[in-house]
Amino acid sequence: xxxxxxxxxxxxxxxxxxxxxxxxxxxxxxxxxxxxxxxxxxxxxxxxxxxxxxxxxxxxxxxxxxxxxxxxxxxxxxxxxxxxxxxxxxxxxxxxxxxxxxxxxxxxxxxxxxxxxxxxxxxxxxxxxxxxxxxxxxxxxxxxxxxxxxxxxxxxxxxxxxxxxxxxxxxxxxxxxxxxxxxxxxxxxxxxxxxxxxxxxxxxxxxxxxxxxxxxxxxxxxxxxxxxxxxxxxxxxxxxxxxxxxxxxxxxxxxxxxxxxxxxxxxxxxxxxxxxxxxxxxxxxxxxxxxxxxxxxxxxxxxxx
Amino acid sequence: xxxxxxxxxxxxxxxxxxxxxxxxxxxxxxxxxxxxxxxxxxxxxxxxxxxxxxxxxxxxxxxxxxxxxxxxxxxxxxxxxxxxxxxxxxxxxxxxxxxxxxxxxxxxxxxxxxxxxxxxxxxxxxxxxxxxxxxxxxxxxxxxxxxxxxxxxxxxxxxxxxxxxxxxxxxxxxxxxxxxxxxxxxxxxxxxxxxxxxxxxxxxxxxxxxxxxxxxxxxxxxxxxxxxxxxxxxxxxxxxxxxxxxxxxxxxxx
Numbered sequence: 091x092x093x094x095x096x097x098x099x100x101x102x103x104x105x106x107x108x109x110x111x112x113x114x115x116x117x118x119x120x121x122x123x124x125x126x127x128x129x130x131x132x133x134x135x136x137x138x139x140x141x142x143x144x145x146x147x148x149x150x151x152x153x154x155x156x157x158x159x160x161x162x163x164x165x166x167x168x169x170x171x172x173x174x175x176x177x178x179x180x181x182x183x184x185x186x187x188x189x190x191x192x193x194x195x196x197x198x199x200x201x202x203x204x205x206x207x208x209x210x211x212x213x214x215x216x217x218x219x220x221x222x223x224x225x226x227x228x229x230x231x232x233x234x235x236x237x238x239x240x241x242x243x244x245x246x247x248x249x250x251x252x253x254x255x256x257x258x259x260x261x262x263x264x265x266x267x268x269x270x271x272x273x274x275x276x277x278x279x280x281x282x283x284x285x286x287x288x289x290x291x292x293x294x295x296x297x298x299x300x301x302x303x304x305x306x307x308x309x310x311x312x313x314x315x316x317x318x319x320x321x322x323x324x325x326x327x328x329x330x331x332x333x334x335x336x337x338x339x340x341x342x343x344x345x346x347x348x349x350x351x352x353x354x355x356x357x358x359x360x361x362x363x364x365x366x367x368x369x370x371x372x373x374x375x376x377x378x379x380x381x382x383x384x385x386x387x388x389x390x391x392x393x394x395x
Numbered sequence: 396x397x398x399x400x401x402x403x404x405x406x407x408x409x410x411x412x413x414x415x416x417x418x419x420x421x422x423x424x425x426x427x428x429x430x431x432x433x434x435x436x437x438x439x440x441x442x443x444x445x446x447x448x449x450x451x452x453x454x455x456x457x458x459x460x461x462x463x464x465x466x467x468x469x470x471x472x473x474x475x476x477x478x479x480x481x482x483x484x485x486x487x488x489x490x491x492x493x494x495x496x497x498x499x500x501x502x503x504x505x506x507x508x509x510x511x512x513x514x515x516x517x518x519x520x521x522x523x524x525x526x527x528x529x530x531x532x533x534x535x536x537x538x539x540x541x542x543x544x545x546x547x548x549x550x551x552x553x554x555x556x557x558x559x560x561x562x563x564x565x566x567x568x569x570x571x572x573x574x575x576x577x578x579x580x581x582x583x584x585x586x587x588x589x590x591x592x593x594x595x596x597x598x599x600x601x602x603x604x605x606x607x608x609x610x611x612x613x614x615x616x617x618x619x620x621x622x623x624x625x626x627x628x629x630x631x632x633x634x635x636x637x638x639x640x641x642x643x644x645x646x647x648x649x
Contacts, residue, residue, distance in 0.1 A: 149648040167484040170483060175482035177478045185411055197397070197400035
């Protein structure tokens with residue numbers, strides 16, 4: 091499978107302060123995103139995620155390294171013909187309506203008049219802005235702006251969609267809708283490259299991830315390869331028995347009313363605890379094994395780096 | 396198509412700027428007040444009306460070009476709308492040209508509106524439309540086009556306040572640089588004279604676009620000067636825009 095994005099040894103320094111002092115933001119980033127996959131780009135604040143995206147889009151000139159978008163060098167504007175981009179906090183001309191703004195965006199891609207009308211109507215429906223299409227963007231809520239941003243990113247029917255924090259500032263319902271749209275991209279064969287702080291979402295929709303810390307990629311790979319199925323611990327909620335009943339079996343996390351929450355790190359102890367509850371006439375409320383999540387890997391990687 | 400789209404959005408944005416209408420109001424007031432001045436002054440009333448009218452169009456046109464032009468590119472960067480634009484298959488030169496043409500279109504409409512008021516007042520006094528007045532206005536417009544390019548050049552790397560000061564300085568130097576020719580004539584040959592001559596070549600000479608005195612007083616205009624002034628304006632504007640593109644292409648949008 092061909093690469094939709096190929097980044098090699100990307101380096102960028104910024105000069106900051108009154109007496110300019112160079113600060114290395116990207117220290118030789120290398121990774122690639124294959125066509126058709128959904129790729130999550132994670133990292134703590136200030137790790138270099140947005141700088142990487144800005145280099146990719148030609149907003150920032152890298153000091154060294156090469157970037158290819160769908161087989162073309164990123165320095166050629168033609169490389170962005172099949173690319174759609176949603177910035178982190180969408181800033182648009184707020185005096186335009188969503189319809190006018192999408193028409194303007196379509197003009198930048200040279201889309202013909204007839205096709206433009208049809209595409210705009212379809213996109214407004216897709217992002218759920220049909221009823222607000224003729225309102226100026228300054229009257230939009232943050233979530234609505236995010237939707238308008240997503241629509242403008244799709245106006246050229248892109249093969250590659252780059253989304254910088256697409257789920258930020260959305261309510262749970264809006265987040266689900268945007269997540270569903272991203273999943274639909276995958277079904278349509280589009281490549282999605284996106285950053286997000288909401289790791290559960292990344293875990294739900296990404297095929298591969300890369301974690302960037304301090305301007306370096308510290309982990310990269312398929313989500314299934316990174317997140318193991320190993321059970322970290324089991325949480326047991328019991329009622330009707332005092333916490334002392336379980337001393338030596340597991341860690342008592344809380345005891346409120348007659349409810350006790352236990353954390354068992356040893357899987358072999360789970361059966362023992364269940365039997366004990368049964369024997370002492372207690373009541374088992376919940377038993378949930380906790381497997382490793384992307385968040386665990388992320389926290390572990392970031393703290394170790 | 397892309398340049399047209401950006402020019403269109405720039406025109407739409409400039410149209411919403413209240414400062415444009417404020418300046419237009421004062422320009423119109425200046426043109427209308429020329430009638431009052433004509434009544435109070437001894438001499439040819441029509442000449443006073445023409446003189447004050449053309450000066451108003453020129454002054455307020457320049458203020459429009461500077462005050463709106465210097466904010467154009469800066470606002471895109473400050474409001475971060477540029478992120479969405481430059482992520483499209485767009486050359487940075489196309490962006491600068493689109494911005495420039497959008498403001499030129501705005502100034503064309505405003506100059507046209509000011510010219511209409513001015514010509515109507517002159518017509519009320521002379522009962523004829525003088526072609527020479529239209530020529531003077533056309534060259535004022537050419538000067539505005541050059542000032543717009545200068546405003547966009549400064550706007551591509553500086554804040555609106557500094558850009559306005561730089562552009563205003565360019566305008567003032569442009570109207571005073573003819574004095575260098577007098578200095579050159581009086582200087583003895585040598586390195587100093589060569590330096591001043593070099594300076595005179597680099598600095599703009601906006602008097603090339605000033606036909607107000609000749610038109611108002613009916614003085615003869617040497618043949619060929621219209622073409623040379625026109626070419627001077629076009630070449631200088633192209634040079635300034637080229638410089639703006641060069642600077643803008645090197646910028647990082649952090």
